[in-house]
Amino acid sequence: MYGLGIIKGLGVTLKHLVETYVDDFRWGVRRYTTDDGFVARQSTDTRGIFTVQYPEEKLAVPERFRYIPFLVVYDDDHPDHPGEIWCTSCGICTKVCPPQCIWIMRGKHPETGRPIPDPEYFYIDIDICMNCGLCAEYCPFDAIKMDHDYEIASYDRTTAHIFDKAKLSKPLSYWQKIAPSRALEEHLARETK
Amino acid sequence: MTMTPDDYSDLNNPDIPIPDELKSNIAITTLDRIYNWSRARSVWPLLFGLACCAIEMIATAASRYDPARFGMEVMRPSPRQCDLMIVSGTVTKKMVPQIVRLYNQMAEPRYVLAMGACASGGGPFKEGYNVVDGIDKFIPVDVYVPGCPPTPQALLHGFITLHKKIEGQSIMSVPWYKKGQSEAIPVPVLGPDLIDPRQGELIQAASEGEYSAQFETDENA
Ligand code: SF4
Ligand code: SF4
Ligand code: SF4
Numbered sequence: 001m002y003g004l005g006i007i008k009g010l011g012v013t014l015k016h017l018v019e020t021y022v023d024d025f026r027w028g029v030r031r032y033t034t035d036d037g038f039v040a041r042q043s044t045d046t047r048g049i050f051t052v053q054y055p056e057e058k059l060a061v062p063e064r065f066r067y068i069p070f071l072v073v074y075d076d077d078h079p080d081h082p083g084e085i086w087c088t089s090c091g092i093c094t095k096v097c098p099p100q101c102i103w104i105m106r107g108k109h110p111e112t113g114r115p116i117p118d119p120e121y122f123y124i125d126i127d128i129c130m131n132c133g134l135c136a137e138y139c140p141f142d143a144i145k146m147d148h149d150y151e152i153a154s155y156d157r158t159t160a161h162i163f164d165k166a167k168l169s170k171p172l173s174y175w176q177k178i179a180p181s182r183a184l185e186e187h188l189a190r191e192t193k
Numbered sequence: 194m195t196m197t198p199d200d201y202s203d204l205n206n207p208d209i210p211i212p213d214e215l216k217s218n219i220a221i222t223t224l225d226r227i228y229n230w231s232r233a234r235s236v237w238p239l240l241f242g243l244a245c246c247a248i249e250m251i252a253t254a255a256s257r258y259d260p261a262r263f264g265m266e267v268m269r270p271s272p273r274q275c276d277l278m279i280v281s282g283t284v285t286k287k288m289v290p291q292i293v294r295l296y297n298q299m300a301e302p303r304y305v306l307a308m309g310a311c312a313s314g315g316g317p318f319k320e321g322y323n324v325v326d327g328i329d330k331f332i333p334v335d336v337y338v339p340g341c342p343p344t345p346q347a348l349l350h351g352f353i354t355l356h357k358k359i360e361g362q363s364i365m366s367v368p369w370y371k372k373g374q375s376e377a378i379p380v381p382v383l384g385p386d387l388i389d390p391r392q393g394e395l396i397q398a399a400s401e402g403e404y405s406a407q408f409e410t411d412e413n414a
Contacts, residue, residue, distance in 0.1 A: 049256060049257070050257075051256060051257060051258065051259040051262070052257060052258055052346070053262070054258060054262075054346055054349045054350075055349070055350075055353060058346060059346065067340060067347075068339065068340075098317060099310075099315070099316060099317045099318075099319050100319070101319075125314060126339045127310055127313035127314035127316075127327075127337055127339050128310055128313075128314045128315060128316055128319055129310060129339070129341070130310055130316055130317040130341035131310075131340060131341045132341075150340065150343065150344055150346060150347035150350065151346075151347065151350045152339055152347075152350075153336055153337065153338040153339070153343075153347065153350050153351035153354040154336070154337060154354065155335065155336060155337070155354070155358060156337075157313060157314065157327070157329065157334075157337050160337075161313070161314075161337055161339060
């Protein structure tokens, strides 16, 4: 019989509509005013359909979410290397980056002029970066990681969207906060090495 | 936008004498605020998408993220009726003439939001033979949203960024109330390659220079 699929589809839509209101009755205003309500509304077992009221409430991103890369540095209160960058300017990330949006220059020792494992410049053109995560995948020193911050729209490409070393650097504690299980995994792997 | 008393004095209408103690001309700044408030809350986007980013734009336009909360739900299929062009996706050379023509057809005030890496800077196809690395080579872009693709929330953040820009504008200085018509952007020509008419003389000079140099070396040989 023709048209059966359409009726089924409309049935699904109707079910969502009804469920949205049924759950509203069960939760009352708590659903929209409390944190529990938000978590329940956005979870995968929620019933009904909801709008994410974006600037006021934000969806939690999964741990493996990828946006723009950032460079890991030690926290400022680290006992041995406060604020030191992990990157050794080996250049592997620049070579694997598919759209070639990373540009780095190895630093030189101020006296001897010999190369040192510390990038003098590190730029990522975030308007070219395709968020693939290959740089983070290939970096042998765990020095570049994928950030979760997606609120980076701005008015000018050349001044605001070419991230330099200072803008890319974020402390290790930030990485441990946004990706706790991966940070732990990497930490254990480094320890056993 | 925070304003200093100097900014207010710029907004004053010189035809109306204002006593010194009322220099922070309330009437005109309030008008600005109402004007921008109403514009920022009814930005209608143009209904068109170019590549994978368009899928994410469609997701943003659906009820889950609901741009109707910003007065942006009406995607107009005609450039005459819209204020915002979301360049969502890879800008191929074949598409550029159409995009520039649509931009020219939009009524001012008009805004352009480059969505995703492709539209902003070329993205993964940056050096592709058939792709333009950034729509800002042809039309002025107001907001750049990075990402490949930007998630719906990132796009909404781009919309909010645009609203902030609109709210910072002043009715006294916006270009569309200036005298005379605004210049249309010459539509690029797609031949064997994309030609931007604004660079016509440059291209001609370069090609002539190349040819004459070639002839000279030929004669000398
Ligand atoms: S981020 Fe990693 S891969 Fe890239 S240069 Fe630094 S150490 Fe090498
Ligand atoms: S995420 Fe991919 S595109 Fe972006 S900098 Fe890393 S390797 Fe390059
Ligand atoms: S930026 Fe990425 S998702 Fe958007 S059109 Fe380009 S390739 Fe597709």
